[in-house]
Amino acid sequence: DIQMTQSPSSLSASVGDRVTITCRASQSISSYLNWYQQKPGKAPNLLIYAASSLHSGVPSRFSGSGSGTDFTLTISSLQPEDFATYYCQQSYSTPRTFGPGTTVDIK
């Protein structure tokens, strides 16, 4: 099975900050990497698919990059509605493993 790790596990940031979250796969997954945002008590929302493609309706301040084993989610200017937990997930092979999540909270 492919293991996914994320760093940091949590971070505190202010509105307007640039935020970067890293995801690493235990083996190459090409660009089969998705990012989801989840707010407390809600279902996840797809942000980025195929490592760098912005899902429809997602603000352009979100961006993704990477390929192979190392990936990054960047929020260029953090907004109040962005405080949430972010998960990466590989869709290269089954089981479709998720990373452990990164919680972004208010500094």
Next chain:
Amino acid sequence: EVQLVESGGGLVQPGGSLRLSCAASGFTFSSYWMHWVRQAPGKGLVWVSRINSDGNTTNYADSVKGRFTISRDNAKNTLYLQMNSLRAEDTAVYYCARAGVVIGSGGRACDYWGQGTLVTVSS
């Protein structure tokens, strides 16, 4: 409007069974792979299972293999998860999700999710 509505969750004793349903509307259900993902209280997302559009290909996480069965009824626009031999560690909110975004030669991302249904396994 795409909607996924899960039902069937509840309290069950260890060793018991439960069948979850996910009613789909607003899209051509029979054209999409579907997934189940769960989340234990206060924990992260865990992929459980997936099924292809016509129901003849399924995959499972090792933790549920042999105990859970995913299926679908395309005539009823409904996805199912039959859960047997339930354990305390199966306690979670279970989400169904549509794998609507195709990536390259086969990978997909889940673009619509239900609100989840809570399964509690406890005596």
